[in-house]
Amino acid sequence: xxxxxxxQTVGPFFKYGLTPGGExxxxxxxxxxxxxxxxAGERIRIEGRVFDGDGKIVPDSMLEIWQxxxxxxxxxxxxxxxxxxxxxxxxxxxxxxxxxEFSFHTVKPGPVPGPNGTTQAxxxxxxxxxxxxxxxxxxxxxxxxxxxxxxxxILALVxxxxxxxxxxxxxxxxxxxxxxxxxxxxxxxxxFFDV
Numbered sequence: 001x002x003x004x005x006x007x008q009t010v011g012p013f014f015k016y017g018l019t020p021g022g023e024x025x026x027x028x029x030x031x032x033x034x035x036x037x038x039x040a041g042e043r044i045r046i047e048g049r050v051f052d053g054d055g056k057i058v059p060d061s062m063l064e065i066w067q068x069x070x071x072x073x074x075x076x077x078x079x080x081x082x083x084x085x086x087x088x089x090x091x092x093x094x095x096x097x098x099x100x101e102f103s104f105h106t107v108k109p110g111p112v113p114g115p116n117g118t119t120q121a122x123x124x125x126x127x128x129x130x131x132x133x134x135x136x137x138x139x140x141x142x143x144x145x146x147x148x149x150x151x152x153x154i155l156a157l158v159x160x161x162x163x164x165x166x167x168x169x170x171x172x173x174x175x176x177x178x179x180x181x182x183x184x185x186x187x188x189x190x191x192f193f194d195v
Contacts, residue, residue, distance in 0.1 A: 030092070030093040031092060031093070032092050032093065032094035032102070032103060032104045032105065033092070033104075033105040033106075034065075034067075034088065034089070034090065034091070034092045034104065034105065034106040034107070035088075035105055035106060035107065036087035036088050037087065038087050038088070039069070039070075039087070039088045039107055040069070040070055040071075040107075041069060041070025041071075041107035041108060041110075042070065042107060042108045042176075043105070043106075043107055043176060044105075044106060044107065044108050044176050044177070044178060045103060045104065045105050045106075045174075045176060045177045045178070046065075046103065046104045046106070046124070046141065046168060046177075046178050046179075046180055047101070047102070047103045047171070047174075047177055047178070047179060047180075048101070048102055048103075048179060048180040048181045048182060049096070049099070049100040049101050049102070049181050049182070050063070050096050050100050050102065050128065050130065050181070050182045050184065051100065051181065051182065051183045051184065051186075051188075052130075052132075052184050052185065052186075053184060053185030053186045053189075054186070055183075055186060057096075057099060057100025058096060058100050058130050058131070058184070059096055059097065059098045059099070059100055060095070060096065060130070060131060061095070061096045061100075061128060061129060061130035061131070062093065062094070062095050062096070062128075062129045062130075063093070063094050063095075063096070063102050063104075063126060063127065063128050063129075063182070064091070064092065064093045064126070064127040064129075065091070065092045065093075065104055065106070065124050065125065065126055065127075065141075066090055066091050066124070066125045067090045067106065067109045067123075067124040067125065068090060068109040068110060068112050068122075069088050069090060069107060069109065069110065070107050070108060070109065070110050071110050072109065072110030072111050072112045072113075072122075073110075074090060074112070075088060075089045075090045075091075088107070090109075092104050092106065106124075108122060108143065109122045109123065109124060110122055111148055114152070114153045114154070115153055116153075118151075118153045119148065119151075120148075120152050120153065120154060121142055121143075121146050121148035121149045121151075121152040121155065122142070122143055122146055122148065123140045123141060123142045123143075123152075123154075124140065124141040125138070125139075125140060126138070126139045126140060126141055126182075127139075128182055128184070130184060133184075137184070137192040138192060138193045138195045139166065139182070139190055139191060139192050139193060140154065140155075140166055140193070141166065141168050141178075141180050142155060142166050142167050142168065143167070143168055143178065144167050144168065144169045144170060144178075145170075149167075154193075158191050162191050163191075165183070165188065165189065165190045165191050166190070166191055167180075168180040
């Protein structure tokens with residue numbers, strides 16, 4: 001046999017067992033609705049689309065988010081601070097629709113501790129899995145208008161002309177909704193982090 005062996009990619013994804021959407025009622029482990037009955041804080045919705053390097057939508061990608069609660073506390077054994085929201089887990093997963101759309105219903109996170117005693121601006125960690133990629137890419141979602149963005153130690157690592165790719169903007173037509181599109185490549189490529 002001659003030639004190159006084809007590489008494996010992380011997509012496309014089978015909806016069965018991987019993404020929510022009401023089609024498989026047994027799967028309640030992963031959802032794009034992170035809000036629970038005892039969740040405190042400002043409820044928000046993040047809506048967006050995923051685009052490839054040619055600006056075309058990606059209908060079969062999967063996104064995962066992980067975030068702190070409104071008080072800046074993570075649902076993780078490494079975060080020893082008391083959790084006021086006993087049911088809020090801060091993890092969500094969503095597949096894109098045929099139009100490349102995704103959404104998450106959650107709460108706006110609070111500021112969290114950063115490296116060397118600094119404080120990080122409210123943000124959401126984002127992982128994107130899509131066809132043609134050999135591994136997921138990692139990014140962040142920050143929020144427009146947050147004063148803490150100016151001193152965030154991680155956002156400061158990003159060149160100023162690229163920071164806008166990490167900022168979710170309020171949708172003036174939909175109160176409580178933030179827009180955040182993901183561009184996997186191209187002129188508008190979202191900043192991805194090496195982790």
